[in-house]
Structure formats: C-alpha cells, structure tokens
Amino acid sequence: MSNAPKTLYTRLSALQWVGLILAILIAGLGFILGIVQKVVLQELIFYTAATFALVIWTWNAYVAPHAKFGAEDSGDGPSGFALARAFVYRHRILIIALLVILGIFLIASATVTGFFNWLNIVTFLVLCALLVFTVQVSQLFVDNRSAFIGLMVLITMFTVGSIFIEGFSSGQNIKSMLLFAAFLGLACVGQTLVALLGGLDLSIPFVIGASNVFLLYLIGLGMYSWVAILIVLLLGALIGWLNGMLSYRLQGQALILTLGIGFAVSGLTQIVTSIGSAFAGNVFGVVPSWLKNLAAMNGTTIGLSIPPVILIWAVVAIVLVYGMKNTVYGRYLYALGGNRTSAARLSISERRYWVIAYMVSGTVAALTGVLLLGWSGGGFIGVGQPYLFMTLAAVVMGGTSLLGGQGGYGFTVIGVLVLQVLTSFLVGMGLKFEWQQFIFGLLILPMVALYARSPHIRTQI
Amino acid sequence: MNEGSSTAPASASSSTYMLVPILLLFLLLIIAVLRSPNLISPAGIGSAVIVLTPLALATYALMALAIAGRGTVDLSIGPLMGFINVTLVVLSGMGALESPVSFFLYAIAVGVAYQLLMALIIVYVRVQPIIVALSGYLALSGINLVILPRPGGTAPEWMSSWGLGTTLDSPILVILVLSTAAWLVFTSTAFYGHLRLMGSDERAAYTSGVRITIVRLGAHCIAGVFAALAALTYTALIGSGDPTQGTTYTLIAVTALVLGGTSLAGGRGGVIGSLLGAVNLFLIGYVLATFSFGAVQGFVTDLAYGLILVLSLLLTVAIPWLQRRITNISPTIIFIVLSTLFAGVILHAKFDYSLPAPPAAVSDAAAPPPAVPDAVAATGFFFEEVNASHDASSTLAQPIALSLLLAIALLIVARAMVLQTRQRRFSPRMVYILISLLILAAYLAWDNSHMPPSLAVTPVSPPVPAAPAPVEAATPVDAPAEVPADAASQPEATPPAKEGT
Numbered sequence: 001m002s003n004a005p006k007t008l009y010t011r012l013s014a015l016q017w018v019g020l021i022l023a024i025l026i027a028g029l030g031f032i033l034g035i036v037q038k039v040v041l042q043e044l045i046f047y048t049a050a051t052f053a054l055v056i057w058t059w060n061a062y063v064a065p066h067a068k069f070g071a072e073d074s075g076d077g078p079s080g081f082a083l084a085r086a087f088v089y090r091h092r093i094l095i096i097a098l099l100v101i102l103g104i105f106l107i108a109s110a111t112v113t114g115f116f117n118w119l120n121i122v123t124f125l126v127l128c129a130l131l132v133f134t135v136q137v138s139q140l141f142v143d144n145r146s147a148f149i150g151l152m153v154l155i156t157m158f159t160v161g162s163i164f165i166e167g168f169s170s171g172q173n174i175k176s177m178l179l180f181a182a183f184l185g186l187a188c189v190g191q192t193l194v195a196l197l198g199g200l201d202l203s204i205p206f207v208i209g210a211s212n213v214f215l216l217y218l219i220g221l222g223m224y225s226w227v228a229i230l231i232v233l234l235l236g237a238l239i240g241w242l243n244g245m246l247s248y249r250l251q252g253q254a255l256i257l258t259l260g261i262g263f264a265v266s267g268l269t270q271i272v273t274s275i276g277s278a279f280a281g282n283v284f285g286v287v288p289s290w291l292k293n294l295a296a297m298n299g300t301t302i303g304l305s306i307p308p309v310i311l312i313w314a315v316v317a318i319v320l321v322y323g324m325k326n327t328v329y330g331r332y333l334y335a336l337g338g339n340r341t342s343a344a345r346l347s348i349s350e351r352r353y354w355v356i357a358y359m360v361s362g363t364v365a366a367l368t369g370v371l372l373l374g375w376s377g378g379g380f381i382g383v384g385q386p387y388l389f390m391t392l393a394a395v396v397m398g399g400t401s402l403l404g405g406q407g408g409y410g411f412t413v414i415g416v417l418v419l420q421v422l423t424s425f426l427v428g429m430g431l432k433f434e435w436q437q438f439i440f441g442l443l444i445l446p447m448v449a450l451y452a453r454s455p456h457i458r459t460q461i
Numbered sequence: 462m463n464e465g466s467s468t469a470p471a472s473a474s475s476s477t478y479m480l481v482p483i484l485l486l487f488l489l490l491i492i493a494v495l496r497s498p499n500l501i502s503p504a505g506i507g508s509a510v511i512v513l514t515p516l517a518l519a520t521y522a523l524m525a526l527a528i529a530g531r532g533t534v535d536l537s538i539g540p541l542m543g544f545i546n547v548t549l550v551v552l553s554g555m556g557a558l559e560s561p562v563s564f565f566l567y568a569i570a571v572g573v574a575y576q577l578l579m580a581l582i583i584v585y586v587r588v589q590p591i592i593v594a595l596s597g598y599l600a601l602s603g604i605n606l607v608i609l610p611r612p613g614g615t616a617p618e619w620m621s622s623w624g625l626g627t628t629l630d631s632p633i634l635v636i637l638v639l640s641t642a643a644w645l646v647f648t649s650t651a652f653y654g655h656l657r658l659m660g661s662d663e664r665a666a667y668t669s670g671v672r673i674t675i676v677r678l679g680a681h682c683i684a685g686v687f688a689a690l691a692a693l694t695y696t697a698l699i700g701s702g703d704p705t706q707g708t709t710y711t712l713i714a715v716t717a718l719v720l721g722g723t724s725l726a727g728g729r730g731g732v733i734g735s736l737l738g739a740v741n742l743f744l745i746g747y748v749l750a751t752f753s754f755g756a757v758q759g760f761v762t763d764l765a766y767g768l769i770l771v772l773s774l775l776l777t778v779a780i781p782w783l784q785r786r787i788t789n790i791s792p793t794i795i796f797i798v799l800s801t802l803f804a805g806v807i808l809h810a811k812f813d814y815s816l817p818a819p820p821a822a823v824s825d826a827a828a829p830p831p832a833v834p835d836a837v838a839a840t841g842f843f844f845e846e847v848n849a850s851h852d853a854s855s856t857l858a859q860p861i862a863l864s865l866l867l868a869i870a871l872l873i874v875a876r877a878m879v880l881q882t883r884q885r886r887f888s889p890r891m892v893y894i895l896i897s898l899l900i901l902a903a904y905l906a907w908d909n910s911h912m913p914p915s916l917a918v919t920p921v922s923p924p925v926p927a928a929p930a931p932v933e934a935a936t937p938v939d940a941p942a943e944v945p946a947d948a949a950s951q952p953e954a955t956p957p958a959k960e961g962t
Contacts, residue, residue: 259767267767
C-alpha cells in the first residue's frame with residue numbers, strides 16, 4: 001500500500017481526463033446542432049460555454065472526488081478457464097444486461113417487420129456502448145454512484161430521443177423541457193432538504209395549489225401583486241413552520257402529518273376564497289404581465305430568450321448546492337441526518353434545523369405555486385397534484401436517501417432532469433400520460449436498487 | 462409494549478392507545494344521531510356498512526403491513542384496489558369471469574400475487590418498503606387507466622345487488638365480520654407474535670430465531686387478501702369500474718389507519734382500532750354532510766379530515782402520559798360506559814315526545830326534568846309507561862325488556878372485565894358472554910329487519926325508516942344491542958396480544 005497515493009493521483013487525473021473529453025464531446029455536439037439549427041452565433045457561443053462549464057463542474061464536483069482507487073488485482077493468475085470464469089463473474093451484471101438488450105433486439109427484429117433498419121442498429125450500438133461505459137466506470141465509485149448513473153441515463157435517453165424523435169434536440173424542445181424541469185425542481189427543493197433530515201413533506205403539492213389560488217384571490221381583491229406574493233410566501237413559511245414543529249414533536253409520523261396539514265391547507269384556502277363568491281372553488285383575476293413573463297414559455301430575461309424561471313431555478317440550485325457544502329447550516333443538516341445522537345452531542349439544536357428545513361420547503365412550494373400561476377394564467381387548486389409523488393420520485397431517483405444524511409440538491413437536479421427527459425421522450429414516442437406513469441413506476445425500483453439497498457439484517461447486529 | 466407491562470401493575474392496559482379513537486367515535490356518533498336520527502335504522506346502518514367496508518378492509522391491509530415494521534405504508538393500496546376492480550369489470554364484461562367463486566378466487570389471487578411480489582422485492586432486493594409502494598402506486602395507477610380509460614362498465618347483477626344497502630344482513634357485512642374475526646383468531650397464533658416482534662424490533666426477532674423472511678412474506682399475503690376483499694366490496698359499492706379512485710382511497714385509508722391508533726413505526730396496531738378509525742372517518746363525512754355548507758362542502762370535508770388527522774396524531778403524543786396516569790382504566794370499560802350514554806342519546810333522538818302518553822307518565826314517574834337524555838332516566842320513564850298498559854305502548858314492551866336484558870348483560874360483562882384485567886388469558890366465561898351477546902345482536906338485527914311489516918298492522922304508518930313513533934321506537938333497541946356487543950368483543954381482543962412479545 002506504499003504506492004497508494006500515486007495510484008490515487010493517476011486514477012483521479014485519468015478520471016478528470018475522461019470528464020474533459022466528455023465535456024468537449026457534449027459541448028461540441030451542442031455547437032454542431034446549434035449551427036445546423038441556425039441559432040444566433042452569440043447565443044450559441046454562450047450556450048456552448050455554459051454546457052461545457054456545467055459538465056466539467058458536475059463531473060469534478062460529483063464524480064471525481066468520490067472515485068475509488070479500486071482493489072488491486074492479485075497478479076497470480078491460475079489457469080485460463082478459471083480466469084475466464086472469474087472474469088464472467090466479475091462482469092456478470094454487464095453481461096446479463098447486454099444479453100438482455102441483444103435478446104430484445106433480436107426478438108424485435110425477427111418479429112416486427114421493418115425493425116431492422118440502420119436507425120435501430122445505431123441505437124442498439126449506442127446503447128451497448130453507453131452501458132459498457134457506465135458499468136465499467138461506475139465500478140470505480142464508492143459513493144455517489146447514483147449521480148453518475150443518473151447522468152449516464154440522462155445522456156442515453158437524450159441520445160436515443162434525438163435519434164428517434166424529430167426535433168427532440170431542438171432548442172425549443174430543450175427550453176420547454178427545462179421549463180417544466182424548473183417547476184419540478186423548485187418543488188423538490190423542500191423535499192430534498194427534509195429528506196436529508198430523514199423526514200418527508202407531502203404537503204408540498206397542496207401548498208403549491210393553495211398558493212396558486214390564494215395569490216390570484218389576493219390580486220383579485222386589488223392588492224399590489226408584489227405585496228400579494230410576499231404574503232403568499234410568508235404564509236407558505238408559516239405552514240412550513242407548523243409542519244416542522246408538529247413533525248418534530250411527532251417523530252416518524254412526518255408522512256401522515258404533512259398530508260393532514262396539506263388537506264387542511266387546501267380546504268381552508270378554498271373556503272376562504274369561496275366566501276362571498278358565487279363560483280365556489282373558482283377564482284378570477286388578472287395575472288400581472290411580469291409574472292406571466294417570468295414563467296411563460298416565450299418569456300425573456302434581459303434580452304436572452306430564456307424563460308426567467310429557468311434562471312431562477314439555476315440560481316436556487318447553485319445557492320443550495322454551494323450552501324449545503326460550505327455553510328454551517330448545510331454541514332449541520334448532514335450531521336443531523338447522518339446521526340442525530342452524535343449531532344446532539346455537538347449541541348446542534350435538532351428542532352431548529354428541522355423547523356428551518358420545513359420552512360424552506362413551505363416557502364419554496366409557495367414560490368412554485370406563484371410561478372405556476374404565471375405559467376398557466378389561471379388559479380387551480382389541483383395544479384400541484386402531479387407533484388405529490390413526483391417530488392419523491394425525483395429525490396429518490398437522484399440518490400438522496402429518504403433515511404437522511406446522504407445526497408443533496410445536486411443529485412435531485414439530476415433526478416429531475418432524468419424524469420423530465422424521460423417524460424418528453426415518452427411524449428415524443430406518442431405515449432399517453434398513463435403509460436408514462438406506468439413506466440416511471442417501473443423505473444424507480446431499479447434506479448433505487450442500484451444504489452440505495454439497505455444492508456442485510458445479519459450485518460446490523 | 463414491554464415497558465408498559467413490566468413497570469406498571471398487571472392491570473395496566475396495553476391498549477390505552479384505543480382511548481382516542483373510542484372517544485372520537487362516540488363524540489361523532491352522538492353528533493351524527495342528534496343531527497340525523499335516520500343513521501340508526503336498518504337502512505341507515507346497512508348503507509353505512511356498505512360504504513365503510515371497502516375503507517375498513519383497505520385499512521386492515523395497511524394495518525397488517527404497518528405492524529410488520531420498517532415503516533411500511535403501502536401507498537399502492539388504492540391503485541391495487543382499482544386494478545382489481547377494473548380488471549374484474551373488464552373480465553366479467555368479456556364473459557371470462559361469471560360465478561362469485563371465480564370472482565373471489567381471481568381477486569384474492571391478484572391481491573396476494575401483487576403483495577408477494579412486493580414482499581420479495583423488499584426482502585431480497587432490500588429497497589425501502591415506501592419506495593416499493595411508491596413505485597407500485599405509479600405503475601398501477603398508470604396501468605389502470607390503460608385498461609379502462611374512464612369510469613364505466615358494470616359489475617354483474619349479483620354483485621351490484623350487494624351494494625343497495627337497504628338492509629342490515631348484506632353479504633358485505635358478512636365479509637367485514639368474517640375478516641375481522643379472522644384477524645382476531647389470527648392474533649392468538651404464534652405467527653402473530655413473531656409478526657409483532659419483528660415489527661417492533663427486527664434485529665431482536667432475527668437474533669431470537671424468528672424467520673423474518675417468512676414472517677414478512679406472510680404479512681404481505683394477509684394484506685393481499687384484505688386488499689382483494691376491499692376491492693370486491695368496493696366493486697359492489699360502485700357497481701362499475703373506476704380507475705381513478707386510487708389516490709383517494711390511499712389517502713383515506715392511511716388516515717383511517719392513523720386514526721385507529723396503529724403505529725407507523727411498527728409493532729402496534731389491531732383490527733379493532735383500524736375498524737374504529739374507518740368508522741370515525743366515515744362518520745366525519747356523514748356528520749359534515751348533515752350540515753349544509755352549499756358549494757364549499759367538499760372543501761370543508763378536506764379541512765376537517767386534515768385537522769382531525771393532525772389532532773389525533775397530536776393526541777397520540779399524550780398516550781405515554783396517559784399510560785402513566787391511568788393504570789386501571791381499560792378502554793373496554795370506557796367503551797361500555799360511553800355506549801350506554803350513546804344508547805340514551807339514541808332513545809332521546811328517536812323518541813317522539815309529542816305522542817299522547819308522555820304528560821301523564823311524567824307525573825307518575827316523578828322524574829324531575831321531562832326530557833333527560835340519559836339512559837337510566839329514559840328506561841325508567843318507559844317502564845312506567847308500559848305499566849300504564851297504554852295500547853300503543855305495548856309495542857314498546859319488547860324494546861324495554863331487551864334493553865333491560867342488555868343492561869344486565871353489560872353489568873356482567875363489566876364485572877368480568879374487571880376480573881379479566883388481573884388475568885393474562887381470555888377466560889372461557891368471557892367467551893361465553895361474548896358469544897351470547899353476539900347471538901343476541903344477530904337475533905335483534907335479523908328480527909328487526911322483519912319486524913316493521915308486522916308492526917305496521919297496528920300503527921298508522923308504513924314501515925319505512927322515516928316513519929313516526931311506534932316503529933321508530935322499536936328500532937333504536939337494535940342499535941344499542943349492536944354497539945355493546947361489538948364493544949364487548951372489541952378492545953378486549955387486544956390484551957392477549959401481550960403474550961406475543
């Protein structure tokens with residue numbers, strides 16, 4: 001083990017090289033696509049630089065530091081047959097996966113006429129290559145394998161989508177994917193923080209719906225829109241505070257408690273907004289145009305044709321990712337999630353962190369509701385319903401453990417993007433909502449099984 | 462649970478957590494009866510049973526899983542019910558399934574197969590149960606919409622006729638009673654003890670040689686059967702296929718589970734508590750429906766569900782405190798006391814004071830206030846009237862005699878209960894009393910559903926539930942008779958559970 005530091009160094013730099021090549025490839029691909037689609041050159045350069053920086057940063061932040069300088073192979077190889085068997089055993093997952101893909105491909109080619117064309121062959125080869133790459137490289141990781149696998153799934157789906165669906169990689173489609181991802185991502189902020197502590201917040205969709213309706217109600221009363229938004233955000237924080245206090249008191253019941261609070265909040269909002277109205281449950285009002293611009297598909301940020309909500313999400317993501325790593329609050333949050341007893345020994349007030357996490361969750365959920373109002377232009381209490389289990393799915397897919405202490409918002413971003421790209425891929429394939437849901441359901445399990453398996457009971461004694 | 466039995470005296474009840482649902486139940490029942498006396502009539506109870514059975518059975522399924530521990534909350538219970546419902550309707554529409562036997566076999570096979578699959582994933586892939594449930598939720602609610610894009614189809618006739626809810630003795634009630642009884646019988650097996658041990662401390666169970674894999678698979682099988690029965694009764698209730706009810710049922714069943722005092726952390730819970738939770742939830746909706754909120758009705762229901770859920774959760778915090786303070790009060794006794802009070806309320810709500818007899822009778826009986834909503838006062842009051850041998854009052858003789866019998870039975874039960882607290886096993890005497898009470902209740906329910914026509918010969922009115930005095934006065938008795946009978950069987954069933962640990 002005397003030469004361990006050296007191996008570590010060489011492996012790491014090799015990994016960084018891989019990351020660099022990956023970034024150049026992705027950015028170059030984007031650049032070529034942009035030229036083909038005749039995007040304005042300044043914007044094209046901006047996007048390419050952004051993509052490049054993002055890939056490099058993600059790689060270095062998530063992948064490289066967690067690389068494992070794998071166990072050295074013992075050199076004394078026995079006979080060739082045993083060696084081959086050991087090889088097969090070591091790569092059994094990869095071999096099984098490749099065989100499955102090959103089998104599906106062969107069966108499909110044999111049964112479906114016209115399946116055996118160059119497009120499908122290319123897709124097949126790309127899938128195989130990505131699979132080999134993913135499995136091989138992911139063996140180098142101890143932690144954060146999920147982030148890497150998530151990224152790879154993202155790239156795979158994007159590639160397959162671009163091959164199969166016309167206009168999948170067009171700027172317009174990417175923009176719309178990012179727009180919806182931004183809503184989902186914002187809704188997931190609170191869920192991630194709370195999950196890091198080992199809790200759950202199912203009141204998010206109800207708070208989204210309630211703030212959506214209530215804001216329009218306040219605007220309809222003739223209030224300045226920014227005052228109304230402030231009030232709504234404060235109410236969101238208040239709900240979060242209530243959630244936090246109660247679920248701290250009732251350890252382990254967070255799921256059901258937040259659900260109850262959610263019911264109550266959405267009921268109460270609708271009662272309040274229905275008072276003195278002939279149309280119960282319907283709120284009328286005019287959404288201010290700046291709010292519309294904030295979240296609309298054709299919104300612009302200082303001249304750039306990107307909907308501001310995407311930038312808001314990006315800012316929130318950067319602040320969270322940076323903050324969770326570098327601030328006292330973030331570190332203590334991980335400490336509490338990891339082991340609350342030892343955190344208590346460090347005199348970290350568990351209640352305070354718990355409540356703050358829930359307050360952030362409530363506030364951001366309210367913000368999401370506000371932005372969704374800008375997007376849709378009309379209040380609707382059920383606007384948050386799709387997020388009920390979607391936030392959980394995104395958090396879990398990204399790799400944040402629901403037991404607390406592991407993961408982070410960066411992972412959730414990957415989870416959100418995977419879900420979103422998958423959605424638009426399925427939509428592009430002409431599948432309806434119910435099929436999407438079905439496939440999501442089936443996908444969550446293997447994703448989680450890849451990294452979040454709990455140890456066997458006999459190891460816990 | 463162990464702390465309770467080791468530190469406190471032997472008479473301390475391990476089911477103190479049942480106090481909250483019981484108190485809530487009677488509070489709601491009293492309000493419901495005062496607001497709408499029609500609830501206590503064969504038709505009222507019959508339709509209530511029809512509506513709440515799917516919910517109760519779904520709650521049982523959740524309960525069996527929650528006891529198994531690891532924070533198992535099967536969010537997919539609603540979509541699973543929906544899946545069975547939808548496939549049943551579609552298959553019977555195609556003519557593949559016809560007879561009741563095949564219906565039951567199919568539903569139970571699907572329910573058990575799904576739950577077994579889930580258990581295998583939990584045990585061997587070792588993913589958190591909540592994630593497996595979430596994944597199942599999404600997949601099943603998706604596939605439900607694929608199978609049946611919008612609500613439609615019809616259940617076979619024999620099944621729809623179950624869901625009419627005009628009488629008490631519907632097959633649905635039989636299903637509910639049988640599943641409850643089956644669980645109660647199950648609690649006396651060693652398997653149940655292993656299940657609870659595993660739920661409260663899986664490591665301890667493993668080290669003491671419990672085969673936790675088998676136990677977990679078994680718990681899921683039981684939940685699968687309950688889910689299948691819930692789906693069947695649900696199909697009978699709506700008489701068609703509905704792929705979209707999944708979310709609602711999941712959320713409501715989880716709420717009922719928590720209202721019933723089952724611990725989501727595992728190891729604690731029971732079929733009686735879950736039944737109470739489901740009944741409470743049904744009653745909340747029922748009570749709210751009696752107030753007319755106009756267009757905001759649904760919102761008020763949401764608000765009330767949410768608030769009551771949170772409040773009852775908060776009350777569970779007080780349980781350890783209660784257990785320390787109240788060592789000698791068993792929930793059963795509370796139940797009996799409250800049901801007597803409730804019987805008085807029913808008599809008050811049902812009795813038409815404007816009928817001829819009262820004024821004279823009051824002066825005879827010298828009861829201080831004329832309209833005391835209390836069981837004792839009411840009973841004495843009627844008894845005087847029977848002695849006066851009024852013509853119309855002869856119809857009251859049977860109810861009065863029955864309620865007296867009942868009161869005596871209750872006294873015996875209460876006495877036996879007090880004795881029971883010293884013992885660890887269910888004494889044979891208790892079993893006899895319970896069985897005789899159940900038979901009495903069954904007799905009353907059966908008799909009552911056939912009584913109105915014979916009664917209707919003498920009085921003026923037809924035998925509809927909404928009929929005036931005599932018929933009405935005859936009906937209430939079956940309700941008190943029913944409630945205490947359950948009362949006796951319910952919380953008492955939990956103490957033997959202590960042996961398991």
